[in-house]
Amino acid sequence: MFKTEKKVSFFDTISPFVKISPKSRSALLSVMQKDHYPKGHVLVPLGGICRHVYYIEKGLSRTFYIKDGKDITEKFCTENSFTCSMPASIVNVPDNRQIELLEPSIIWSMPYTELEKLYDDYHDIERMGRFVVTNELVHMHQRLSDLQFRSAEERYNNLLQKNPDLLQRVSLGLISSYLGITQETLSRIRSRV
């Protein structure tokens, strides 16, 4: 008798780092929902509390907030990675971060409350959670040291080197605020090659 298992890229992403038992795997799948969304869809609207963790199977999301009337991109999230409104999910408090999709995307949603239950019941899922958060932390460290003492030009070149496809997929206005500079400055940096 065959056991048909749909291939889910989610598990391909985490399996090199965390071993997930078959039981845990199906427990996870039971709380995960897969959706197709169009470009421009808002996953987390302004004022809403982010109650899910999202895994992006395909597509591209942007986490942003408005500060002094300016739209500031905090994070881009591409294929095979996780996103959520971090402080909101952890402290369960609304914050001003929104998440929108910049491309038609395939998203897996996991309700945070369900995930907490799985953390209780399955040690390996708790480990997966730790792994995901840790990875994110390492990533944040790199961004922090970028912003702390690199010039705008260094930051741009860094991005160009580490994430060249992002510049193809995202408009410069969004990239510039991600780098912590204005659009005009980014344009000038690009012109003086």
Add this chain to the structure above:
Amino acid sequence: MFKTEKKVSFFDTISPFVKISPKSRSALLSVMQKDHYPKGHVLVPLGGICRHVYYIEKGLSRTFYIKDGKDITEKFCTENSFTCSMPASIVNVPDNRQIELLEPSIIWSMPYTELEKLYDDYHDIERMGRFVVTNELVHMHQRLSDLQFRSAEERYNNLLQKNPDLLQRVSLGLISSYLGITQETLSRIRSRV
């Protein structure tokens, strides 16, 4: 018969968030080492791989690195919090971060390899690990948005408000690089009150 349990502030710090069983507690204690260090002691020297997670019971540490000959403070760590050279511990690769003590301190050291074993054996300790990392991540988020689009003055006032005692305990030269500015600029910001 009395069971004498020494009070360990470590557990006071985490217990509001993570419930640690007595078994796990003693397992943790068995791999934790408490030390007194003088001011100026170097926990993680240049080129060394950080193989421990440190919990600061008393005192103050500074994580820093040298970039273009300049000493850059990445993080301060005060009483009842954790520190380690993040990328080094996770990826187990040497990096250029050093950790030194700015005051005489009481430090609990946990070897990373031992901790990994405990993660395997004790679900609640794994949860504790997830909790610590998550907390750190929330904290990093705040710093990131500070650095991304706030002026030097805003950042200073922020620090003054959120962490006033740090300014009493640490010299301005170290604070300034933490804020991502030069010492002269910080001095001028302070003078124009």
Add this chain to the structure above:
DNA sequence: TAGTGTTTTTGATAAATGTCAAAGGAAAAG
């Protein structure tokens, strides 16, 4: 193809911050 809206570039100028050098001040050492 012309027309409309959006994104990117360019220009002129202002503001913020860095750099280098030196002078004060405070704290530690003799």
Add this chain to the structure above:
DNA sequence: CTTTTCCTTTGACATTTATCAAAAACACTA
């Protein structure tokens, strides 16, 4: 108490980046 060292402030100037306004390039639609 004096000397030495370290920390902080001040000054003059250079550089980077922001701001505001407009032009140019591009993309989409009728």
